[in-house]
Amino acid sequence: MNRYLNVAMGQLGPIQRADDRASVVRRMCEMMREAKALGAHVIVYPELALTTFFPRWYIEDEHELDAFYETEMPNAETLPLFALARELGVGFYLGYAELAIEAGRKRRFNTAILVSGQGRIIAKYRKVHLPGHAEHEPWRRFQHLEKRYFEPGPGFGVTRAFGGVVGMALCNDRRWAETYRVLGLQGCEMTFIGYNTPVHNAPAPAHDDLSLFHNQLALQAGAYQNGMWVVGVAKAGVEEGVDSIGGSCIVAPSGEVVSRCLTKDDEVMVARCSLDWCAIYKRTTFDFDKHRQPHAYGLIVERKGETLAADGTPLAVTAPGH
Template identity: 55%
Template sequence: MRPVHVAAAQLGPIQKAEPREAVVARMLALLDAAADKGCDLVVYPELALTTFFPRWYMEDQAEVDTWFEAEMPNAATQPLFDAAKAKGVAISFGYAELTPDGHHFNTSILTDKTGTIIGKYRKVHLPGHDEFDPERAFQHLEKRYFEPGDLGFPVWQTLGGVFGMCICNDRRWPETYRVMGLQGVEMVLLGYNTPSVNSQKSAEGPEDRLFHHRLVLQSGAYQNATFVVAVAKAGVEDGHPLIGGSVIVDPNGKIVAESLTEDDELVTAVCDLDETVFGKETIFDFARHRRIEHYGRITSQTGVEVAS
């Protein structure tokens, strides 16, 4: 057995005026609760330190940059890293990253149990649009404020297993899981901030959003024989509702734990990474069953090309 006791540390809404220090205090409370339960790893949401600022249209780059972190850890987040080290718990969380050379990414990091950052992922599949859209019920300007990730989908060996990360919209794309699956991933960590209503299709509300959310997580887990830990920032932020639905999914695609609220909430499970072995050695034994000679279109084209 290779048990990893993991906690999905869901956060309730973060209002636009809420300072990072107040958010970190909430994250620390969840970390304390997870440590008391004996957890090895605590996973927080996408953009865990601030409100989901891409819903706001901004033209002043200096204003935009106030939502980004120029270093990690920094003064506001250092207490979180210190507490993780003191308690011997690994952590993963998302934030807006401003690099020293001026690039902007939607980023997640992973630490080991000493509070040392061992992994970084930058969101590849950016949803939304890059200019103000009056036809939308609300804006979703990730393409305006972030660049597509430039690190690919790496994995890291830690906590006795193989771990990967992705962020929010990445979970909807099967390539995300498969690239990590081809590296033997055993647990995928992801945070999300998902609006409760589709801004371009008002009939698609929370029930449909949660259905699609679970669908892609469960299929990604099953098709790659991996655990998936998905963590929400949820509730009503500045008048804009976000879904909850934080879940831990096993390698058979079954949900083993799920949040019950849209507030700060801890969802935990003991995940035996050895449970990934059966799927990887049987129906999803890639070495025996994949037929890459037929998959060329996946990497040779982006948009649809209808055969004549």
Template identity: 50%
Template sequence: MARCLTIAVCQTGPIQRSASRAETVGRLVHLLEKAAAFGAEIAVFPEMALTTFFPRWRIDDQAEIDTFFEASMPGPETQRLYDAAARLKVGFALGYCELAHEDGRTRHFNTMDLVGPDGAFIGRYRKMHVPGSSEPEEGTTTHLERRYFEPGNLGFPVYNYRGVRVGLAICNDRRWPETYRMLCLNGAEVALLGYNTPLLLDEAPALAHLRMFHNHLPMQAGAYQNTLWIGAAAKAGLEDGQALIGGSCIIAPTGEIAAQTMSLDDEVIVHRADLDLIETCRKVNFNFALYRRPDQYKRISDPV
């Protein structure tokens, strides 16, 4: 009998700065309900799914900055989503801004949690590849993630979800081959990720027509080269004056896009992922045990 996991990608339209946390969580609950109605077993939400993408601004007041962060998960405003997961028997991966107290200090991470179909916490990932700068740069799209977030310190963990090995990634991580390779070497069969990506970059207007191509390209390559299913959820549309690309998708280990959103608004796509396809793809090209055995290769420094 084939092993399968029905994956839902829950794209959101823009989340304006004026939106309350309660309003936003309500939208996410509705998306999870739609995913469940479509037969999903797991869902993924975007990066920073609870707030606007605030790193587009320079903010100096730390108290104001911390209003975008979650001191605990679930918290009073997000508990509804966890309760919905338990009611619907559908787990999820959720991107959010994490306020952590570690090593005797307060730390800020761009985080994604994996939650089970019982609404219980399974595992956490913190974004490794933090892009942008700490100060605005002339001629460059303002993207101040390095001002507000530390690089992740949890590596690329992979978790068991209903007998399936699931890893997580966030936004800029998807552009780096190391992300997929580390997840694969750690045993991942499915990678879930969320992103917020501008439609236009001031520093590269000549590449504007390639934004969606460059969005999908590394994910398709990562899925193919590492024999993974990928579910990628975007925040889309015009958010606080900045256009976000959308293009949420589910990608097979063949590198093919199995499903893709058609809008720049709240939308759910679902695909029943055949996990046995992973083994088929490994037999064709990427049998690591056969082709990547260290004892089969001599280093340049080895004597002949």
């Protein structure tokens, strides 16, 4: 029997700084109801879905900064989303800023959770590839301070859920081939990726016209090269004066886009995904056991200033331009 999973993209339009969490959760609940009416088993929301994208500001007051983070999940503001998931039998992926006290110290992560159709958290992921910068850069039109406000997560894992093997990533993770490959090596059949991506790239403005293209390119390449479905969902539109891309889409293991959001507003789109279709690629072109040759990839590590191959042999590295 073919395993089908009906997946909804819950793309969010802008969230302004004055918008409270309760109003955002109401929007998300409305989208979950629409997703259920369209036959979805799970809905995917964006990265940092509960607030405006606060890393665009340099914030020195810790109390002001803490207000953008969640210290528990669910909490009073998000509980209606969990309750509705349980009522409708629809699971969800949700990105948010997490503030955790671990080993007696305050830690901050860009986090996503996976919630079952019973309203129960079944997996958590903390973003690995943090973009941007750590110090105030006044020359920028707006900041991108993820390196200041978050620490990297420990790595990528998969969860057996919704009848298949599911992975999670966040935003900048989607640009790195390692994200998909590490998930693919664990048998991942579908990866959920929420993102917030401004149109303008301050260090490389020549990329601005390519922002949407690069987004879809990364999602398609990751899907095809690892024989998995990839669901990328944006928070889009003009938020606090900053225009962000939309382009939320669902990509098949073939690399083909099978569903795409058309606006930069709140929008729900659904695709019926055959998880068994992954095997067409995992057992042929991208059969890792048969065709992948990790011994030839020359894994490089650093030790005391030396560059070493995987077997510990020192490597001579030529500087760029020589």
